[in-house]
Amino acid sequence: MNFWLAVFRQLGRNLRQTWTSQLMTLITVSLSVLIFSFFYLIYCNMLSAGGRLGNDLRLIVYLEEEPGPEMQEQLRRRITDFERVEKIRFISPEQALDLFAGQLGQNRDLLTDVPSDFLPPSMEVTPLKNLRGLHQVSLLADFLDTLPGTIKVQYGQEWVERFYAFTRLLSIIVLLSGTLLVLTATFMVSYTIRLTILGREDEIELLRLVGATNGYIRTPFLLEGVLQGCMGSALGLGSLYLLFQWTLNHFSGPSILNIFSLTFLSLPILAIIIGTAMALCGIASHISMRRALRI
Amino acid sequence: MTETTAPATLPMTMVEMIKVAKDYPPKVTALSDISLSIPRGEFLFLIGMSGAGKTTLLKLIAAMEQPTRGLIEVAGCDITKLKGRSLALQRRRIGMAYQDFKLLTEQTVAYNIAIAMEVAYRKPQEIHTTVRDLLEQLQLADKHDTPAGELSRGEQQRVTLARAVANDPELLLIDEPTGNLDTTTTVRVMELLRRRHTAGATLIIATHDPAIYQGSPHRTLELHRGRLHTLNPGTDPQIGKGEQA
Known part of the structure; x- marks a missing residue:
């Protein structure tokens, strides 16, 4: 044995x-x-x-008026000076209305009589993929809020905060x-x-x-x-x-x-x-x- | 893994005790100044009244207890210095039948005997055959699968003897082998032990049963109040004689 x-x-x-x-x-x-x-x-x-x-996260900055090319360039520079971002896209009221109509799909008829500047101009900021922490996103949002002509910054803050909590x-x-x-x-x-x-x-x-x-x-x-x-x-x-x-x-x-x-x-x-x-x-x-x- | 426990050259003396003493706290002296030499192959009787120190002496030789003073060598090894694996290997060379039997009462008779051989990594078939053979010799063949706790004291005594001899040890220490046995069974047990002796084992039998040692040609030592005296020097021709210091 x-x-x-x-x-x-x-x-x-x-x-x-x-x-x-x-x-x-x-x-x-x-x-x-x-x-x-x-x-x-x-x-x-x-x-x-x-x-x-995080991959789909966008910060929408609603602006008082549509920025011209010079103002757009200035805004881009100020944002990238503060934090490197993946993409900045300016959306005119007309483009915003088109996007909204697209989201409505078959119900887009509801917007027939709505004026083309019904929605405010905006700027869509896509943070870098490594900008993961809620705190960093929040800092970027606070900075965007201080930019001239900003009405409101939106990124589903409450939802994201709850998710991370x-x-x-x-x-x-x-x-x-x-x-x-x-x-x-x-x-x-x-x-x-x-x-x-x-x-x-x-x-x-x-x-x-x-x-x-x-x-x-x-x-x-x-x-x-x-x-x-x-x-x-x-x-x-x-x-x-x-x-x-x-x-x-x-x-x-x-x-x-x-x-x-x-x-x-x-x-x-x-x-x-x-x-x-x-x-x-x-x-x-x-x-x-x-x-x-x-x- | 089969382990070889015997040394390459066998020393002539199996047990050597020099000025061994054993005290138990607070003030009990079980053994004092014991010097004893037992040659390989000797058949020795150790007699004495209850409490004389016979069991203590056997326990010291089996390395179950440590002496308070003195040197004890078994087969050339100072057993007071052995530890761990070396001690385990040394214990496989010694078979001991205990006065209190030390049987696993809930286990079968077969397991109680086989345990000594399992520890030495003997083959299952060999264990099976040896156990059957020993039970046959000790008239316990029908008790193979009986729990040891269900046996009479005489039967339990034979099981502990069977376990002691199962592993073919070089040294057999038998503590009161016939205390609970009738005459016929005593003869059978002694016959079994004699066969082991003839096969080369060294035997030390502690007993107070005169029927076993009286008229025997073997050396008989008496323990009295912890001291050793030679009662019969023995007439065994093939072995040397131990000497009381």
């Missing part, structure tokens, strides 16, 4: 003898991983939605659920291993007396922790995938979810979550062994 065969036999005995507490630990680790990965999945999708929103809140929830994962995995696995060790105290004592090495005694407990981490996290992520598929199937079609174009966690992320859970549970069982098995 080789070392690993002997170790796996011991592991099997451990699992059989304490299967109820093993099951409880497995469920706890699974739930912790499910909670963490659930919020992480939402967070990732929010980030990617945020990225898409929600993303910030999510990042905190992800951190908290990550902490929960670390704590539950560590404490529960450590507790279960200690229970197993206490339940097999006589056998461990006998193993020492008949010449078992530290590795022979400790490795099954270490594997038990790693196995709990692997199975618990796989179960948690599997449940999340089922939940994700259910959500996609039940909320597909014209709904708010389409804006976000939901995607599941990538394979490397899944591997990192499983690996982290295994490492955490392995460390927990190691700590437990160091305390209980002073050989």
